[in-house]
Amino acid sequence: xxxxxxxxxxxxxxxxxxxxxxxxxxxxxxxxxxxxxxxxxxxxxxxxxxxxxxxxxxxxxxxxxxxxxxxxxxxxxxxxxxxxxxxxxxxxxxxxxxxxxxxxxxxxxxxxxxxxxxxxxxxxxxxxxxxxxxxxxxxxxxxxxxxxxxxxxxxxxxxxxxxxxxxxxxxxxxxxxxxxxxxxxxxxxxxxxxxxxxxxxxxxxxxxxxxxxxxxxxxxxxxxxxxxxxxxxxxxxxxxxxxxxxxxxxxxxxxxxxxxxxxxxxxxxxxxxxxxxxxxxxxxxxxxxxxxxxxxxxxxxxxxxxxxxxxxxxxxxxxxxxxxxxxxxxxxxxxxxxxxxxxxxxxxxxxxxxxxxxxxxxxxxxxxxxxxxxxxxxxxxxxxxxxxxxxxxxxxxxxxxxxxxxxxxxxx
Amino acid sequence: xxxxxxxxxxxxxxxxxxxxxxxxxxxxxxxxxxxxxxxxxxxxxxxxxxxxxxxxxxxxxxxxxxxxxxxxxxxxxxxxxxxxxxxxxxxxxxxxxxxxxxxxxxxxxxxxxxxxxxxxxxxxxxxxxxxxxxxxxxxxxxxxxxxxxxxxxxxxxxxxxxxxxxxxxxxxxxxxxxxxxxxxxxxxxxxxxxxxxxxxxxxxxxxxxxxxxxxxxxxxxxxxxxxxxxxxxxxxxxxxxxxxxxxxxxxxxxxxxxxxxxxxxxxxxxxxxxxxxxxxxxxxxxxxxxxxxxxxxxxxxxxxxxxxxxxxxxxxxxxxxxxxxxxxxxxxxxxxxxxxxxxxxxxxxxxxxxxxxxxxxxxxxxxxxxxxxxxxxxxxxxxxxxxxxxxxxxxxxxxxxxxxxxxxxxxxxxxxxxxxxxxxxxxxxxxxxxxxxxxxxxxxxxxxxxxxxxxxxxxxxxxxxxxxxxxxxxxxxxxxxxxxxxxxxxxxxxxxxxxxxxxxxxxxxxxxxxxxxxxxxxxxxxxxxxxxxxxxxxxxxxxxxxxxxxxxxxxxxxxxxxxxxxxxxxxxxxxxxxxxxxxxxxx
Numbered sequence: 001x002x003x004x005x006x007x008x009x010x011x012x013x014x015x016x017x018x019x020x021x022x023x024x025x026x027x028x029x030x031x032x033x034x035x036x037x038x039x040x041x042x043x044x045x046x047x048x049x050x051x052x053x054x055x056x057x058x059x060x061x062x063x064x065x066x067x068x069x070x071x072x073x074x075x076x077x078x079x080x081x082x083x084x085x086x087x088x089x090x091x092x093x094x095x096x097x098x099x100x101x102x103x104x105x106x107x108x109x110x111x112x113x114x115x116x117x118x119x120x121x122x123x124x125x126x127x128x129x130x131x132x133x134x135x136x137x138x139x140x141x142x143x144x145x146x147x148x149x150x151x152x153x154x155x156x157x158x159x160x161x162x163x164x165x166x167x168x169x170x171x172x173x174x175x176x177x178x179x180x181x182x183x184x185x186x187x188x189x190x191x192x193x194x195x196x197x198x199x200x201x202x203x204x205x206x207x208x209x210x211x212x213x214x215x216x217x218x219x220x221x222x223x224x225x226x227x228x229x230x231x232x233x234x235x236x237x238x239x240x241x242x243x244x245x246x247x248x249x250x251x252x253x254x255x256x257x258x259x260x261x262x263x264x265x266x267x268x269x270x271x272x273x274x275x276x277x278x279x280x281x282x283x284x285x286x287x288x289x290x291x292x293x294x295x296x297x298x299x300x301x302x303x304x305x306x307x308x309x310x311x312x313x314x315x316x317x318x319x320x321x322x323x324x325x326x327x328x329x330x331x332x333x334x335x336x337x338x339x340x341x342x343x344x345x346x347x348x349x350x351x352x353x354x355x356x357x358x359x360x361x362x363x364x365x366x367x368x369x370x371x372x373x374x375x376x377x378x379x380x381x382x383x384x385x386x387x388x389x390x391x392x393x394x395x396x397x398x399x400x401x402x403x404x405x406x407x408x409x410x411x412x
Numbered sequence: 413x414x415x416x417x418x419x420x421x422x423x424x425x426x427x428x429x430x431x432x433x434x435x436x437x438x439x440x441x442x443x444x445x446x447x448x449x450x451x452x453x454x455x456x457x458x459x460x461x462x463x464x465x466x467x468x469x470x471x472x473x474x475x476x477x478x479x480x481x482x483x484x485x486x487x488x489x490x491x492x493x494x495x496x497x498x499x500x501x502x503x504x505x506x507x508x509x510x511x512x513x514x515x516x517x518x519x520x521x522x523x524x525x526x527x528x529x530x531x532x533x534x535x536x537x538x539x540x541x542x543x544x545x546x547x548x549x550x551x552x553x554x555x556x557x558x559x560x561x562x563x564x565x566x567x568x569x570x571x572x573x574x575x576x577x578x579x580x581x582x583x584x585x586x587x588x589x590x591x592x593x594x595x596x597x598x599x600x601x602x603x604x605x606x607x608x609x610x611x612x613x614x615x616x617x618x619x620x621x622x623x624x625x626x627x628x629x630x631x632x633x634x635x636x637x638x639x640x641x642x643x644x645x646x647x648x649x650x651x652x653x654x655x656x657x658x659x660x661x662x663x664x665x666x667x668x669x670x671x672x673x674x675x676x677x678x679x680x681x682x683x684x685x686x687x688x689x690x691x692x693x694x695x696x697x698x699x700x701x702x703x704x705x706x707x708x709x710x711x712x713x714x715x716x717x718x719x720x721x722x723x724x725x726x727x728x729x730x731x732x733x734x735x736x737x738x739x740x741x742x743x744x745x746x747x748x749x750x751x752x753x754x755x756x757x758x759x760x761x762x763x764x765x766x767x768x769x770x771x772x773x774x775x776x777x778x779x780x781x782x783x784x785x786x787x788x789x790x791x792x793x794x795x796x797x798x799x800x801x802x803x804x805x806x807x808x809x810x811x812x813x814x815x816x817x818x819x820x821x822x823x824x825x826x827x828x829x830x831x832x833x834x835x836x837x838x839x840x841x842x843x844x845x846x847x848x849x850x851x852x853x854x855x856x857x858x859x860x861x862x863x864x865x866x867x868x869x870x871x872x873x874x875x876x877x878x879x880x881x882x883x884x885x886x887x888x889x890x891x892x893x894x895x896x897x898x899x900x901x902x903x904x905x906x907x908x909x910x911x912x913x914x915x916x917x918x919x920x921x922x923x924x925x926x927x928x929x930x931x932x933x934x935x936x937x938x939x940x941x942x943x944x945x946x947x948x949x950x951x952x953x954x955x956x957x958x959x960x961x962x963x964x965x966x967x968x969x970x971x972x973x974x975x976x977x978x979x980x981x982x983x984x985x986x987x988x989x990x991x992x993x994x995x996x997x998x999x
Contacts, residue, residue: 038582045580049462049465049466052466056644063476063480095490095736099730103652122735123734126796127734129655130652130734133655
């Protein structure tokens with residue numbers, strides 16, 4: 001305001017006026033007015049802006065290149081550390097890489113993996129959830145989230161993310177990775193004791209295993225079926241695994257044990273025999289093989305037996321069971337055949353056996369083959385009763401018990 | 413007219429070539445003024461866009477300069493060697509002190525209160541030298557690890573660029589005063605990548621009023637600058653926020669606790685700065701050379717154990733949002749960041765408070781979220797939600813801009829799902845801070861520097877008086893229809909000497925008893941009277957009009973009618989100058 005009131009200054013530019021002058025020499029100069037006109041100033045500003053734009057573009061390009069290089073450098077350092085097992089150092093490197101390449105999903109994923117490796121699951125989960133929000137169908141992200149949820153015991157989340165991994169998009173080898181993800185899901189469910197869902201997943205898995213190069217997966221599926229007690233499906237999977245030229249070593253073992261569990265003792269003996277030749281230190285295989293051999297040698301219902309052999313086996317089995325019954329009764333101080341003995345199951349069975357024994361002659365059995373079933377039924381009942389009274393059977397008795405389990409009543 | 417003047421004032425040339433050139437220039441000036449000249453309003457909007465573009469470019473270069481400085485001084489690692497951590501901020505502080513004291517004297521401080529002073533005291537004048545000074549000194553200070561941010565300096569640089577452009581275009585004083593906030597909004601928007609928050613902050617903290625004349629230009633400038641910035645640095649939000657949601661009202665209890673903690677922490681931070689800043693300024697002048705270096709050394713010592721507190725800290729906020737720290741570490745980072753930022757700022761090192769404020773808020777929020785997660789076993793994402801809300805909450809308590817803080821949380825993160833907790837926590841923090849520290853930070857800093865700027869906070873809460881607050885009933889003053897004798901009888905029955913009459917064709921008119929008497933005498937003698945009785949038409953006021961506007965409209969009329977907007981004949985009351993003064997005098 002003071003400037004405008006001063007008579008010695010130019011009202012337009014505010015410069016002091018020369019002594020005696022009434023008009024401003026600058027503002028009255030056309031060229032000066034032209035150069036200081038708004039249009040010229042705006043034009044010059046626009047020109048400067050354009051130059052600045054290109055200059056900034058040049059600077060920014062160099063900056064982005066530098067950031068990109070630093071991001072890669074720190075990422076590679078992190079990967080090296082992770083490979084060397086230094087997850088803590090890898091974490092610091094990945095964090096630094098992420099500062100320079102914040103939008104690089106590969107770095108974020110690796111960082112999350114490193115965090116998970118360090119058991120910092122909630123931190124890993126935070127990164128993975130953000131990644132998943134941007135790529136909900138990304139299978140590796142879903143699988144990593146599933147593993148974290150599984151580790152945290154959150155079954156519903158884990159199943160959801162495993163399914164995300166199974167049905168999601170894999171960058172490469174999609175078929176194999178999907179099957180592995182489903183296999184992992186099955187293992188998780190079995191570990192959680194959720195066998196019914198696990199069985200459904202296993203059935204789905206079994207149906208998806210390709211014919212070529214699927215032996216290992218068949219064997220693994222068989223193991224899992226076996227672990228949830230579905231020996232029939234397990235045997236089927238192991239058989240599929242054994243169809244290839246070089247079957248997995250465990251397939252023979254698994255097939256033998258599966259066959260053993262479902263009472264296919266002849267098959268079990270065959271598989272287990274081969275398995276023991278490959279590894280004779282496997283106690284389960286040896287035990288199952290021994291029992292299978294006894295069963296196949298004592299089973300009067302085994303296919304391909306002559307009638308005479310069938311009768312002989314039935315007679316031997318009866319003698320074995322009756323002998324065990326008497327031995328058990330003696331050990332318990334029970335006289336099976338004394339008049340006025342206390343009525344117990346052993347006494348009843350002893351009485352029945354005593355009554356049946358004379359009828360089990362070769363001749364009688366030849367004339368009345370139905371007596372074999374009667375005898376074997378009594379054998380199985382006696383074995384069960386003695387097991388209840390005197391403990392687990394051994395050797396031949398164990399074989400008879402198993403036989404009873406699968407052939408009760410002569411049904412095959 | 414101008415053409416004639418030009419023709420008359422151009423001096424006569426001495427030779428033919430010069431004569432021709434001068435003639436050309438003269439004709440060009442005449443044509444230019446007739447065809448090219450923009451009206452000031454149009455120019456202002458065009459200028460807003462240009463300011464936005466230039467500010468955006470400057471902020472892009474500024475951010476890159478900070479990063480390059482950090483690479484050179486601290487290296488690219490997030491955990492630099494101890495020697496670097498100790499030496500970089502110390503030597504950087506020394507360099508900054510020399511530059512500020514010897515070359516760029518006006519580059520001290522954050523830049524917000526300086527911009528506000530420019531608007532209210534210096535007619536929007538911000539020297540261009542300050543822009544250069546801010547750019548260099550802040551890049552050096554922040555890049556060397558001083559615990560300060562780039563936003564406030566960007567705001568001042570934008571204001572400086574706008575001021576320089578306004579001066580070169582010889583804008584009127586009124587426009588010159590308005591143009592600095594436009595540049596400030598552009599600078600802040602580019603620095604924050606948040607145009608809405610920048611506009612609201614400038615309105616809320618610098619201008620203080622939602623003036624329609626400037627709002628359009630402010631928005632244009634802010635958007636232009638953000639577009640430019642995103643073109644060069646990408647459009648991603650400043651923070652990558654994990655998925656989160658507000659699930660149950662019960663969660664608000666935790667957020668309320670966060671509001672209380674942030675309020676107390678922001679108040680402590682405010683008191684720390686307001687107590688130590690004047691005391692350090694009062695120390696002998698030679699100490700000014702070493703204060704930033706000493707601050708740098710202290711920050712370096714903290715940085716040996718907690719390197720996260722150095723610099724603006726944006727990557728660390730990102731990590732906190734991704735649940736990368738336990739609550740104890742978050743608390744530690746929050747407390748030491750308060751200390752480090754306080755030391756940096758009171759030492760006179762140029763740099764901003766926005767980024768550290770967000771950092772502290774995120775850490776405290778994350779810590780509260782972490783404790784809540786432990787206590788009530790909420791999902792892990794709740795820590796990120798608390799960190800995000802904490803940023804806004806501490807911002808509201810410390811900088812005392814509650815509206816900006818709410819929008820900022822949403823805009824910086826691109827996530828509006830937790831707006832309700834943000835509002836509640838922010839308000840609690842704001843009220844605690846306001847209750848125990850009456851003057852806001854930037855106003856207090858300006859007062860410490862000798863500038864008594866208007867408190868925008870008080871302006872915001874000031875209730876403008878309206879006509880309805882001052883008017884009185886018009887009973888006994890309004891005369892009905894009839895001839896002058898009837899009106900005179902009516903007037904004589906009243907105690908008043910001034911009256912109002914409504915005439916459909918002429919509106920409200922004023923008439924005194926004396927005038928009525930003369931008119932009645934004239935009519936009784938048979939002389940004809942021309943037109944409606946009395947003087948007028950009177951200006952009409954409405955009950956909702958601001959009182960200062962009413963005062964301007966009243967002119968010299970002793971009394972003015974206050975009418976209904978839907979029915980101009982219906983008198984709501986009357987207003988005189990005495991009524992207005994009486995209303996203003998009321999406590």
